[in-house]
Amino acid sequence: MKINKTMINHHKEWFGKLFLFVALIVISSAFFAFKGIGKAGAAPDKLTGSCLFNETKIDSIIAVMTLEEKIEMLCGNGMFTSAGVERLGIPELKYADGPTGIREELERNSWKPMGLTTDSATFFPTGSALAATWNPDMAYKFGTGIGEEAKTRGKDILLAPAVNITRTPLNGRTFEYMSEDPYLNSRLTVSYIKGVQNCGVAACVKHFAANNQETNRGSVNVTMDERTLREIYLPAFKAAIEEGHALTVMSAYNKFRGVYCGENDYLLNQILRKEWNFQGFVMSDWGGTHSTVNAALNGLEVEMGTKEFFTQKKLSEAVKKGLIPVSVIDEKVRRILRVNLYVHSTPTPANTEVSTPEHNKFAYDIALQSIVVLKNTTNTLPINLSKVKSIAVIGDNATHKHAIGGFGAGVKARYEITPLQGLQSKVGNKASISFVKGYAPKFSNKQKLGFGREPEYTADAALIKEAVEAAKKADIAIIFAGNNHDVETEATDRTNLTLPFGQDDLIKAVTAVNKRTIVVIVAGAPVDLNTTNSVANSIVWSWFNGSQGGNAVADILLGNAEPSGKLPFTLPVKLEDSPAHALKAYPGDSAVNYAEGLLVGYRWFDTKNIKPLFGFGHGLSYTKIDFTSVTTDKSTYDHAEKVIVSVKLKNNGLRDGFETVQLYVNDMNPIVFKANKELKAFKKVFVPVGKETEVKLEIPVENLAYYNEAAHKWTVSSGNYKIFAGASSQDIRGSSVIAVE
Numbered sequence: 001m002k003i004n005k006t007m008i009n010h011h012k013e014w015f016g017k018l019f020l021f022v023a024l025i026v027i028s029s030a031f032f033a034f035k036g037i038g039k040a041g042a043a044p045d046k047l048t049g050s051c052l053f054n055e056t057k058i059d060s061i062i063a064v065m066t067l068e069e070k071i072e073m074l075c076g077n078g079m080f081t082s083a084g085v086e087r088l089g090i091p092e093l094k095y096a097d098g099p100t101g102i103r104e105e106l107e108r109n110s111w112k113p114m115g116l117t118t119d120s121a122t123f124f125p126t127g128s129a130l131a132a133t134w135n136p137d138m139a140y141k142f143g144t145g146i147g148e149e150a151k152t153r154g155k156d157i158l159l160a161p162a163v164n165i166t167r168t169p170l171n172g173r174t175f176e177y178m179s180e181d182p183y184l185n186s187r188l189t190v191s192y193i194k195g196v197q198n199c200g201v202a203a204c205v206k207h208f209a210a211n212n213q214e215t216n217r218g219s220v221n222v223t224m225d226e227r228t229l230r231e232i233y234l235p236a237f238k239a240a241i242e243e244g245h246a247l248t249v250m251s252a253y254n255k256f257r258g259v260y261c262g263e264n265d266y267l268l269n270q271i272l273r274k275e276w277n278f279q280g281f282v283m284s285d286w287g288g289t290h291s292t293v294n295a296a297l298n299g300l301e302v303e304m305g306t307k308e309f310f311t312q313k314k315l316s317e318a319v320k321k322g323l324i325p326v327s328v329i330d331e332k333v334r335r336i337l338r339v340n341l342y343v344h345s346t347p348t349p350a351n352t353e354v355s356t357p358e359h360n361k362f363a364y365d366i367a368l369q370s371i372v373v374l375k376n377t378t379n380t381l382p383i384n385l386s387k388v389k390s391i392a393v394i395g396d397n398a399t400h401k402h403a404i405g406g407f408g409a410g411v412k413a414r415y416e417i418t419p420l421q422g423l424q425s426k427v428g429n430k431a432s433i434s435f436v437k438g439y440a441p442k443f444s445n446k447q448k449l450g451f452g453r454e455p456e457y458t459a460d461a462a463l464i465k466e467a468v469e470a471a472k473k474a475d476i477a478i479i480f481a482g483n484n485h486d487v488e489t490e491a492t493d494r495t496n497l498t499l500p501f502g503q504d505d506l507i508k509a510v511t512a513v514n515k516r517t518i519v520v521i522v523a524g525a526p527v528d529l530n531t532t533n534s535v536a537n538s539i540v541w542s543w544f545n546g547s548q549g550g551n552a553v554a555d556i557l558l559g560n561a562e563p564s565g566k567l568p569f570t571l572p573v574k575l576e577d578s579p580a581h582a583l584k585a586y587p588g589d590s591a592v593n594y595a596e597g598l599l600v601g602y603r604w605f606d607t608k609n610i611k612p613l614f615g616f617g618h619g620l621s622y623t624k625i626d627f628t629s630v631t632t633d634k635s636t637y638d639h640a641e642k643v644i645v646s647v648k649l650k651n652n653g654l655r656d657g658f659e660t661v662q663l664y665v666n667d668m669n670p671i672v673f674k675a676n677k678e679l680k681a682f683k684k685v686f687v688p689v690g691k692e693t694e695v696k697l698e699i700p701v702e703n704l705a706y707y708n709e710a711a712h713k714w715t716v717s718s719g720n721y722k723i724f725a726g727a728s729s730q731d732i733r734g735s736s737v738i739a740v741e
């Protein structure tokens, strides 16, 4: 057959049509695959919180995407959004801060609030308050409440939880973080994430890693030894991935061992992906990307907050030059698609009301369980309203709201019950309540390093005089002291622990005229309580405690509910007693080396025999709960077994109460350096008055391991271990020795 031009053209046309037809089928099947993938492809597994990804469907989507479409996904296309693929019906991803409530809506391309009336949310207690519950069930409730509100507000990714360790009490974000202890931190983190992700929202565990100070956070180079990294700073992240199956991770601002965290191969590729098998994607902190090729090759998926390095132009040029293989871009897209498909696989809940009665109840329950009674030597607490007929409420924090303030993410709280309001509604007409301000927040014009301003420390004599008069006339006085969000804020560390605005003077003056004065500290981070402790018989810590904080603290003070909070960090006598400060290993300038190594928080105080003012895990009940026995199920264990520890508690007091049994372990023959004792299990228990309860806690022997630097693995050394059961790290009530073979 003679082939002529017309035939060739005809064939070309035919092939063209065929090609178009096939392409259409591929694209539309990718589109429908995407639409349907939710159910089949990324079904959330409610039991484990894990996701099963349908890689075949993801392959079919990637196969029809252009390089431009892929690159578009790798950079925020708004301040809190990143692109999907419109052509394939893949929606963009919507992000929201966290961690204490869904942030108000901001303009698409700026930090400016939109000023809507429909974007308020429940203000949940802040991170350190959650940690003070010592209760993973509360973390699950927190996650569920905030996850549902995220979903209802159309958000796909919640920028929470924030799990960095409380290394220094000065860290401006201590209130957002949870604890100085990696085990407590991990247990709460996992439950929080499961709660969030079961709502069809992706959690974002942040800030990975070693972002333990705000001073110089954008540039400081953090160094520490490998064991410290593994045993103190990584456990919550590891648990977040391996047990919580967190779908996204936010890299930290700082450098780690000389390399920015957003382009840190060791953290992002070697540890997160290879060791922990992370399946989701890494986003940078806002403005925390510093390069194109390095970030792309070393594990960053999405640049957020800036559009500088992962732009269409820079990335595609680098790909075209062969500096970044297309396979690397495809892998990033795959990871983002996994998350995208998961979050779009569940419909928005039918109930579109944000801040439901159920969420308010969650916020109340968490706040209630977080409140710590530090001291109650004369049993002024709980307040007995059959005897107390007049109450002087004193202090700006009795009426100050904490949902918003300072720098960074706040919550436009639908409402926030203040302590004064809580007391007024709970006391009713059983006693009269007067209120005076006592102190006024004032800030000097001196700009601190970072964004915050230094608070004034001098007292207002007129306000103190007024407070003294009110306290003299009342049966009891309650001073609501502490910090606020302008004092404790992201982007700035505090410069000292002193209670600001002259509150020590106020506390001295009021306690001098009314011995029945209760001091309630409203703060998210350690403060200096020496003066308070020397003059006040009753001290309570009630945190930045969310929408229901005022109701919760009123119920605890009045004895309508039993206190059960425990400190999630150490309150030192003085700042210089804390490890990083004792060793002058904070804040550094361009670099900070964590010279205290493993001895963070109580591990330092305990091992070095330094008495804190109030130790890690401390918190009283209104009754007397004794530990009557501490036993283990066996005396010798192999590495695969679990130690079952039984602790009997007897309530010998006059009221029902809670105790949180804390198990600390001491390695009696350590072959490597170890802290004196480490928390390995805990459980909050309710013990009715007069009753004895037995609680069983488990310590898997593998959790006794240390990180063996030479072998790059966790090693349990054989020998004897002493298990201490206590009501705090300082208040050990019993012990039992086991052997590991």
Ligand code: BGC
Pocket: 097, 159, 206, 285, 286, 408, 409
């Ligand atoms: C914070 C993050 C936060 C982000 C977006 C950053 O400055 O470090 O925790 O999620 O801003 O608001």
